[in-house]
Amino acid sequence: QVRLVQSGAEMKRPGASVTISCKGFGYTFTDYPLHWVRQAPGQSLEWVGWIVAGHGNTTFPKKFQGRIAITSDSFASTVNMELRSLRSDDTAIYYCARGLSAPGIGGNWFAPWGQGTLVTVSS
Amino acid sequence: SYDLTQSLSLSVALGQTARITCGGNNIASKNVHWYQRKPGQAPVLVMYRDGNRPSGITERFSGSNWRNTATLTISRAQAGDEADYYCQVWDSNIWFFGGGTKLTVL
Numbered sequence: 001q002v003r004l005v006q007s008g009a010e011m012k013r014p015g016a017s018v019t020i021s022c023k024g025f026g027y028t029f030t031d032y033p034l035h036w037v038r039q040a041p042g043q044s045l046e047w048v049g050w051i052v053a054g055h056g057n058t059t060f061p062k063k064f065q066g067r068i069a070i071t072s073d074s075f076a077s078t079v080n081m082e083l084r085s086l087r088s089d090d091t092a093i094y095y096c097a098r099g100l101s102a103p104g105i106g107g108n109w110f111a112p113w114g115q116g117t118l119v120t121v122s123s
Numbered sequence: 124s125y126d127l128t129q130s131l132s133l134s135v136a137l138g139q140t141a142r143i144t145c146g147g148n149n150i151a152s153k154n155v156h157w158y159q160r161k162p163g164q165a166p167v168l169v170m171y172r173d174g175n176r177p178s179g180i181t182e183r184f185s186g187s188n189w190r191n192t193a194t195l196t197i198s199r200a201q202a203g204d205e206a207d208y209y210c211q212v213w214d215s216n217i218w219f220f221g222g223g224t225k226l227t228v229l
Binding site for chain 2: 035037044045046047059061095097100102105106107108109110111112113114115116
């Protein structure tokens, strides 16, 4: 059974950093990209970035560039996402999700998703 | 940036058909994917590339995409279909989500 398991909830002060891990089970980890998506309270889903697990290439939306890093440990089938200089509006549930695609089709769709990690940023 | 517009909420009577829409400029030129999120649970893919159902998703779910509107249709709505539904597209190497529609089954 393909599944993603994330690390536990985190509580951080503004300005701190947080690292969330996502471990894949039931599939060849390096064959699929891994995305991060977050959902702040009362808000919609927001794509945070992705890593091509087999190559280590990453892409992020402009709003996160400079304070986010996504790394992959293929041997451990784990991807870590670090978000730095945390602000209160970074408070959200962060999800990892496996990216799926088809030959000749641009973009991924996401399945499955991890269970989510609540990150709370508060002074 | 690519804006996706969804109605905040939609109500449907038990056993009737719910149509959840996602509006975007010439959205028919893009592949649209749909996710269902129930309270306290992670999102689940229920439709990909406009009208393709993942394994394990009931055939009561169908999808279409035409001109400026993509639609997720839920036939014979059941209480278990109550959830938030999000559309998603890929544009310029960025993934965008709609604001989500809360489906209530009466």
